[in-house]
């Protein structure tokens with residue numbers, strides 16, 4: 001209808017279509033950014049806890065182990081938050097008048113647990129299990145950061161699906177010896193600080209990850225990988241009642257391999273921990289059951 005509309009209105013119409021398109025895209029990007037922003041994921045934020053409990057003081061300062069308080073982390077899906085009794089082991093004697101600890105004493109006298117605010121909280125439709133991660137060589141620090149340096153707890157990672165998938169796609173880059181799970185300062189092997197590992201044939205029923213022995217000190221005493229005779233007590237010898245004749249320790253030849261890169265160590269551990277292939281670990285049913 002050129003009589004009614006001027007010639008350039010066509011261009012205008014096209015322009016407004018393009019503009020609308022751009023606005024829709026921009027909104028999409030904004031929503032996506034928002035979805036990942038610390039404001040939504042609460043990454044890095046300190047919760048307003050009833051007691052300003054400091055991991056830094058209790059872990060780094062007093063040298064308490066994570067398992068002292070999070071007792072079930074190796075054997076159940078939940079790490080667990082300690083009951084007030086655990087705090088009172090010490091605070092019945094130490095800092096008994098501190099106002100900061102009033103909610104702890106109050107909980108102890110009334111028997112009601114301290115209303116800690118959860119910092120990490122996955123939606124109910126996601127399945128997560130500490131036991132398997134910890135027993136397959138993922139350290140607390142990989143997921144929770146330097147807890148020993150946190151005066152107040154915060155979330156180091158988003159815990160969003162793409163964060164989980166990023167590791168499941170390629171777990172080798174995050175695997176470490178299971179003996180170093182609680183080591184907050186673990187460093188991946190590098191040419192100037194290698195790691196030596198050997199896999200043993202353990203009695204059936206032993207979790208696969210327990211059959212790998214790693215050390216940061218050269219087990220053969222000389223450079224490179226080497227064979228070493230390790231004196232290994234036969235199973236059960238340690239718990240034999242006093243007075244029993246304990247069978248002599250048998251020398252077991254362990255073939256230690258030297259690792260100077262995380263990927264080499266990771267691939268060795270993938271094999272010996274018997275970790276499923278990444279395609280299986282990425283399938284929806286693993287986490288959404």
Ligand code: HEC
Nearest residue numbers: 053058059064065066069116117118119120140144147153
């Ligand atoms: C003296 C007891 C104690 C020790 C030792 C301890 N924790 Fe905790 N932890 C707590 C308490 C109490 C809370 C709940 C309050 C808070 O979030 O700060 C907590 C909370 C946490 C949380 C967050 C829980 C949530 O709400 O999502 C993580 C993660 C955690 N601890 C990891 C660790 C790690 C890793 C270690 C070892 C380096 C450790 N803790 C050692 C007592 C302890």
Ligand code: HEC
Nearest residue numbers: 051052053054057061082086087089090091094100101104
């Ligand atoms: C092994 C003994 C021990 C246990 C167990 C323990 N505490 Fe403490 N706590 C201490 C000591 C010692 C201090 C003083 C630390 C300092 O000043 O360096 C302290 C200090 C505190 C403080 C004062 C602020 C700070 O961190 O310095 C709070 C709050 C606190 N503890 C809460 C708790 C809670 C809650 C629990 C239980 C989850 C707990 N503590 C378990 C020994 C313990």
Ligand code: HEC
Nearest residue numbers: 066070073078079080120121122128133134138139140143
């Ligand atoms: C693979 C990542 C990963 C590793 C490794 C890991 N955690 Fe967690 N942790 C999580 C996730 C995810 C949650 C939230 C779970 C939920 O909401 O169900 C969590 C929650 C927690 C909580 C809150 C209570 C609970 O059980 O939900 C504590 C305490 C905790 N972790 C301690 C630890 C300690 C101690 C270690 C090391 C022994 C550790 N975590 C290793 C990912 C991890």
Ligand code: HEC
Nearest residue numbers: 127128132136138142159164167168171174275276286287
């Ligand atoms: C840093 C690495 C890492 C991160 C991060 C991680 N995982 Fe895993 N996950 C693993 C490894 C390794 C296994 C063990 C796979 C095996 O043994 O085959 C595993 C196994 C699992 C399993 C299988 C458990 C079973 O019993 O079959 C589930 C479910 C799972 N992860 C959920 C999650 C969820 C949900 C998240 C994110 C909140 C997450 N994981 C984050 C490394 C990781």
Ligand code: HEC
Nearest residue numbers: 122123126159160161164165168281282283284286287288
């Ligand atoms: C390694 C564990 C893991 C695997 C595998 C996984 N998811 Fe998720 N998924 C999660 C977690 C964790 C969340 C919660 C994210 C959050 O809280 O923001 C989630 C959330 C979701 C959501 C809710 C929307 C969202 O993004 O928050 C959908 C839909 C979803 N997943 C679909 C899938 C599909 C489809 C697959 C298979 C292709 C899959 N997931 C595989 C861990 C996993």
